[in-house]
Amino acid sequence: MPDWRAHDLSHKFQIASRHQPGLNLALRRYGAGPPVLFVHGATFSGRIFDIPHPGLNWLQDVAQSGFCAYALDIRGYGLSQPCAFPPARPYATGAEAIEDIADAVDWISARHGGVPVSLVGWSWGTLTTARYVAQTMQGLVNALVLYAPIFAQRNQGWIDMLADPADPQRLRQLAPFRLVTMADTTERWDSQIPAGADWRCESALTALVEASIADDGASMLAPSPAFRVPNGTFLDLWECFNGRSIYDPADITCPTLLIRGAQDPTSTRQDALGVFDRLGAPDRAYIEIADGTHFINAEHRAPALFAQVAAFLRRINRPSPQQEREGAL
Numbered sequence: 613m614p615d616w617r618a619h620d621l622s623h624k625f626q627i628a629s630r631h632q633p634g635l636n637l638a639l640r641r642y643g644a645g646p647p648v649l650f651v652h653g654a655t656f657s658g659r660i661f662d663i664p665h666p667g668l669n670w671l672q673d674v675a676q677s678g679f680c681a682y683a684l685d686i687r688g689y690g691l692s693q694p695c696a697f698p699p700a701r702p703y704a705t706g707a708e709a710i711e712d713i714a715d716a717v718d719w720i721s722a723r724h725g726g727v728p729v730s731l732v733g734w735s736w737g738t739l740t741t742a743r744y745v746a747q748t749m750q751g752l753v754n755a756l757v758l759y760a761p762i763f764a765q766r767n768q769g770w771i772d773m774l775a776d777p778a779d780p781q782r783l784r785q786l787a788p789f790r791l792v793t794m795a796d797t798t799e800r801w802d803s804q805i806p807a808g809a810d811w812r813c814e815s816a817l818t819a820l821v822e823a824s825i826a827d828d829g830a831s832m833l834a835p836s837p838a839f840r841v842p843n844g845t846f847l848d849l850w851e852c853f854n855g856r857s858i859y860d861p862a863d864i865t866c867p868t869l870l871i872r873g874a875q876d877p878t879s880t881r882q883d884a885l886g887v888f889d890r891l892g893a894p895d896r897a898y899i900e901i902a903d904g905t906h907f908i909n910a911e912h913r914a915p916a917l918f919a920q921v922a923a924f925l926r927r928i929n930r931p932s933p934q935q936e937r938e939g940a941l
Contacts, residue, residue: 616819619664622671622683624691627719631711638691639716640683643675646727646929647720650683651713653735653760654845655792656820657690658683659827660734660909665819668910670918677922679929680724684716686740688789688842690827697788697842704842706858709740710747717744717752728754730925735760735878735906736845739858742887746863755928756868757921758887760876760906762849764857765883774850783850791838794821804877804905811903811911820910861887867895869924871917873904897924 622640629635640662650661650670661670661683674681685692688704692712697703717729731753733741738758745753776784798817805811821839828839851858870888872879881900888898899920904913 616664616823619666619669619819620662620823621664622662622669626691627715629687629712630715631708632687632694635687635694636692637687637712637715638685639720640671640685642669642671642681643679645675645679646730646925647724648674648679648681648730648732648925649713649716649720650681651709651731651733651737651741652683652686652689653737654849655797655841656824657685657692657827659685659690659820659824661732663816663820663910664823665813665816665910668813668816668914670909670914673918674922674925677926679730679925682716682720684712685827686712686842688840688844690824693829697840699788701788702786702843702847703788705844706736706740706743706848708844710744713740713744714748721752728752730755730757730928732757732759732921734909735762736848738762738879739848739852742861742864743859745866746859746861753866755925756864756866756893757924758868758870758884759909759917759921760872760879761870761884761887762852762879763861763883763887764852764855765880765886766855767853767878767880769877770849770853774846774853783846786843786846789840789842792824792841793836793838794818797821801905801907804875804907806875809903811905811913812907813912816910861890862892865892865894867924867928868893869897869899869921871899871901871920873906873908873911873913873917874900874902875904876906876908878906 625639626636671681686709738761776782824839
């Protein structure tokens, strides 16, 4: 099997956090053109968009569509490791992730001459990017893609996983982080693929997990190969999967695309349409892609996902007639 390292070609940047002294946030980049920032979910870092595998690197695909594609590692994920995790609380809460997104958007916009940035959030990243857009000056963001969106639908499977065994109405006590192994990832992913279906390339799974382990410099301290994942995300997910919304989609007015795999049990059709129907954006669309799970961007149907998102981004970032006339002079 070819070594995934031969395909790990993104440019890496470190930017200083304005909110946590001593913390540097990692950005991965491909391409040139209008900037697009990808924000990951609860388990994988920005590596999920930068999979070192042919045909599955979303940053490369967006760059080939004429954009400068960035992926952020929220604090505690991937290459954005703190000097030490706080010992007494879950790390990287939604509020902290929004601070990191703000730092990344400001840095990217300044690097590109002050132009607005397009945002793509995945899973938990749809909560953090949506809340960021709802809370900030929306002129900083010209488009929002919510991939595998989560909002406020009761999800018993997630509730059972997160609940305190002694009191199922309460979130269990959380450590600052958890460890995720190849076996953990395989079990979760396989549970979403119908028996006998060929939806995923095994070498893609290997590349994603092994690269994630390599990104975490402290993973060698684990008893078996694993990467660390902050638990702050579970504070948000506990609310959402109990049917309690944590933001108002009506506050989002920029053009917005919602897109998900049709077989995704985490981001459900009903939940995604709940966001769609409440959005304040008059320019909004909802798309489903068949034969795909919560990880469709790393599956055989990834090209369909990439094409739909690229088409949306191209439409929003198309030069105005005046800009085209000025460019022709």
